[in-house]
Amino acid sequence: MITMITAEDMLTIAYEEAQLGLAEGGIPIGAALFDSDGNLLGRGHNRRVQAGDPSLHAETDAFRNAGRRRDYRDTIMVTTLSPCWYCSGLVRQFGIGTVLVGEARTFQGGHEWLAAHGVSITVLDNQKCVAMMTKFIAERPELWNEDIGVPE
Numbered sequence: 401m402i403t404m405i406t407a408e409d410m411l412t413i414a415y416e417e418a419q420l421g422l423a424e425g426g427i428p429i430g431a432a433l434f435d436s437d438g439n440l441l442g443r444g445h446n447r448r449v450q451a452g453d454p455s456l457h458a459e460t461d462a463f464r465n466a467g468r469r470r471d472y473r474d475t476i477m478v479t480t481l482s483p484c485w486y487c488s489g490l491v492r493q494f495g496i497g498t499v500l501v502g503e504a505r506t507f508q509g510g511h512e513w514l515a516a517h518g519v520s521i522t523v524l525d526n527q528k529c530v531a532m533m534t535k536f537i538a539e540r541p542e543l544w545n546e547d548i549g550v551p552e
């Protein structure tokens with residue numbers, strides 16, 4: 401149950417992270433992990449370009465910044481964009497109970513697969529998130545294709 405803050409409030413944190421990444425010259429995808437009371441556990445953004453590390457996706461960055469936790473069933477992962485297969489695997493591996501997706505128009509990852517495996521999925525279809533990715537994909541198609549693994 402989300403009591404203290406709303407899904408849109410959580411998405412705002414992820415969106416701020418995405419904007420940080422964009423300002424750093426990176427790919428604008430942000431994420432954050434919350435507990436069921438709405439306490440922020442960790443936040444992060446895609447740092448493939450900044451860190452030269454293709455495994456540093458927004459979700460993994462937020463997850464790592466949250467530190468160790470015994471059980472993830474009551475946690476909420478919020479991300480500006482539908483999680484890729486790699487990050488969807490992270491959600492299943494650690495048993496994260498809820499995923500809030502900013503948008504799934506510009507990219508469809510594994511959120512339907514997660515839903516089929518019992519993860520609570522909400523696609524917020526946030527227009528700011530759609531606009532951010534649409535602009536980025538138009539301006540930096542080579543970087544986007546690298547991030548989603550589309551061959552040249």
Ligand SMILES: [Zn+2]
Nearest residue numbers: 457484486487
């Ligand atoms: Zn990912």
